Amino acid sequence: MAKHAQLLEGPIGPALARLAVPMGLGIVFIIAVDLADTYYVSMLGTAELAAMSFTFPVVSLVFSVVMGVSIGATSALARVIGAGDEQAIRRLATHAIMLAVLIVLLISGLGLATQDAVFTLLGAKPELLPLLRAYMTIWFLGAVFLVVPMMGMAAIRATGDTRTPMFIMMAAAVANLVLDPIFIFGLGPVPALGLRGAAIATLLARSITLLLALRVLRREDLLDLHWPSRAELRRSWWSILSVGLPAAITNVLTPVATAALTWLIARHGTEAVAAYGVGSRVEGLLLIAPMALGAALTPFIGQNWGAHHEDRVARGIVLARNFAVAWGAGAWIVLALGGNHLADVFTDDPRVAELVHTYLWIVPLSYGASGLVSVASAAFNAVDKAVRSTALSALRTLVLAIPLATLGSTLLGLPGVFIGIAGATVLSAGLAYLWMRGLTRPVSRGGQVHLEGASPAVDVALQALVRGVSDLADVDVHPTRQRALGFFVGQRELGHVHHRGQLDMAFPPEVRDQLVREGKVDHHRIVHDSCWVTHRLEEEADVPEAIWLLHLAHALLRLAREPGPAERELEGLQPSDALRQSIARARARWLAAA
Structure with a gap:
């Protein structure tokens, strides 16, 4: 690790x-x-x-x-x-x-x-x-x-x-x-x-x-x-900006929509603008908790996604989602009961206080939905699907909030504007929930070995691979979320096979580079700047080396906890002298870090 x-x-x-x-x-x-x-x-x-x-x-x-x-x-x-x-x-x-x-x-x-x-x-x-x-x-x-x-x-x-x-x-x-x-x-x-x-x-x-x-x-x-080098900068900056640019657009959309809504509310008078300003500031304070939780999800999901701990990703999202919804419900109850007193704190104008109370009755009904959208946006950013976050924000602000608030203003006056704002948040939260289902679906522990979408040749190779690692008693084999079959020791993944016939594995950089030089693996086809590598598993002839690689990953994982048995397992694999040296360098680095 x-x-x-x-x-x-x-x-x-x-x-x-x-x-x-x-x-x-x-x-x-x-x-x-x-x-x-x-x-x-x-x-x-x-x-x-x-x-x-x-x-x-x-x-x-x-x-x-x-x-x-x-x-x-x-x-x-x-x-x-x-x-x-x-x-x-x-x-x-x-x-x-x-x-x-x-x-x-x-x-x-x-x-x-x-x-x-x-x-x-x-x-x-x-x-x-x-x-x-x-x-x-x-x-x-x-x-x-x-x-x-x-x-x-x-x-x-x-x-x-x-x-x-x-x-x-x-x-x-x-x-x-x-x-x-x-x-x-x-x-x-x-x-x-x-x-x-x-x-x-x-x-x-x-x-x-x-x-x-x-x-x-x-x-x-x-x-x-x-x-x-320019190539290194280009790769690094793209990995940052592929999420960063959509996230920046998402951030910019909110003040744009706020300006448009302020203009719409201004048509109902100065008191309406004042009430909207007070309500927005109260909202900003009450939503600090779900906002902070959404921000916390990015490093949590990012690390676990990078390590392919998809079960932890799913449980983390569900926990955050439930907290955000519960917080929103609690905030609405507090504001519904105490809105009059809170309005009096900010203004002594009876008309403004009345409008603030109206705002605090209607808009906070959507705070739970707002928290759910924040969780979804953070999750999509963390797994490099930031375009979905931007789409959610655009849907919530430009496509739904402004038109619904305009319609509400025409039909019901200022309360209709507030209903439109809340309705836009609830509708966008529904889409966020549907989009997140793929990230929150429980990981099966049923020991299945059939892989949906795999060709007959890949399926045969996969069955042989599962049999080949059956001697590793602590290895659990089960489906992951991406039409792939994973090999796990507890929560730690050794590797996974995609339905197209790629065995993806993670090795220390010293070991990874030597395995690439020896032609046993290739650099990962998508994630270039990481420890992940790929071994083709398209037919049964590819299986023996895949078994050897999984045993190697298993031995390396045990080195820190059980050095004696792990070293014996490594000896049984008969690695090349160069690979032994790369393992020794990786181990020395681990000890120095510890």
């Missing part, structure tokens, strides 16, 4: 809780910093507060894109960690940081060149442009302190460590809270810099996250300092 793979064994519920709680606290720290920034800037005056408000859409857009790409990095890295290839882990983590630097150059260059035009398009008056330039020029020049730490913390989360990123974000939040008043209002030798001071304080606080993230990456041996 790779030293970074922390999520492949043990109880699933506690593992998800250990991942989710720090993520939830990290979200709270981010919200606290945003609120503090807004509070201090509001003390400067209306113009400065208006300028800060105009920066929100631009900053949110950049944040959404970077967050999406960092989700791709977490997903890709978690799968490689699960597969157990330490070299590929370091390579991919380093290439993710290099991708972050490229993103910084694009964001900074584009932002500095277009900021006046963008803010004018957003409706900023000419007198606000100098304030906006003062803030955003510093922000764009300091984008490296936002983007690179986010990518670094994504790599750390992929290992299953979410506490360290939480502490890094906490340090940044505390620094921001301390530095904001110093640079905005001045203190001692530091002059009062106003809105520009807020940007400088944020930049300095973010620089702390950069230094801490790089230090942790170095400490955890997640950096590979050799200069990569």
Whole structure:
């Protein structure tokens, strides 16, 4: 097992809780910093507060894109960690940081060149442009302190460590809270810099996250300092962006839909917009838990998917789904009973309070469905099916929410808008549930050996292979979810045979490379940068070597637990001298890591 793979064994519920709680606290720290920034800037005056408000859409857009790409990095890295290839882990983590630097150059260059035009398009008056330039020029020049730490913390989360990123974000939040008043209002030798001071304080606080993230990456041996080839970068960046780009689009769709819904609600008056704003903020707080759980699923599912622990993937998704639905139901009960009192906390306008209560009666009915969609999106991102996540988001926001809210507005007024929003979430959750069935279907333990869709020749070879490993008493043979038959020792998979006649197996990189050189296996046809390899099993003549390979995988798995019997098993396989040496190198690496 790779030293970074922390999520492949043990109880699933506690593992998800250990991942989710720090993520939830990290979200709270981010919200606290945003609120503090807004509070201090509001003390400067209306113009400065208006300028800060105009920066929100631009900053949110950049944040959404970077967050999406960092989700791709977490997903890709978690799968490689699960597969157990330490070299590929370091390579991919380093290439993710290099991708972050490229993103910084694009964001900074584009932002500095277009900021006046963008803010004018957003409706900023000419007198606000100098304030906006003062803030955003510093922000764009300091984008490296936002983007690179986010990518670094994504790599750390992929290992299953979410506490360290939480502490890094906490340090940044505390620094921001301390530095904001110093640079905005001045203190001692530091002059009062106003809105520009807020940007400088944020930049300095973010620089702390950069230094801490790089230090942790170095400490955890997640950096590979050799200069990569273009082919290596291309493979790594594609594995990140194949999830990251759809995830970024998914993130961007939500504020777009929110803007459209705000415009629709504004037709019902200022009180309606105020009520929607209050309801949305309450919703944001109540959905932190399912959001954090969804984020926790990405490293958990990614590692177990990469290790082909599909049973753990299924149980993890079911647990998360059930929690999200239960949390949503509980939140609705609390809001239904206490909505009046909560509305009074945010406003003393009776009409606004009435509309807030209406919102908190209707929309929270869909919170369980919203949690289910979050779980589904995280699961699809983790298994490299991010296009489904984007499709779910587009369906929920553009295809359903806006048309249904418009129809509801016409028929029922403002309550109809809220019903349309909730209905869109419930309908998209139904599709998410159907799409997830393939990931949550229980793995059979019935000892079947027939493989659906296999040709007669592959079927005969498969029967012979199963008989050939029958002497390994601790090996369990059962179907997996992908029309494949797996060979397991407990929860650990030795390999699996696809219906087309490929035996896929995972070996330490030293052993993998030697087996490839000896012509016993080929690099995996899809997952190039991992420990997985392929042996053809198309006819009975391919069976003896397949049996030998499964025995080799079995012996290597036993080396750490039962070195004596494992060494005798290896001797019986009569490996070549070069293969013996590669096994010795792998074993030395395991001992050093331990």
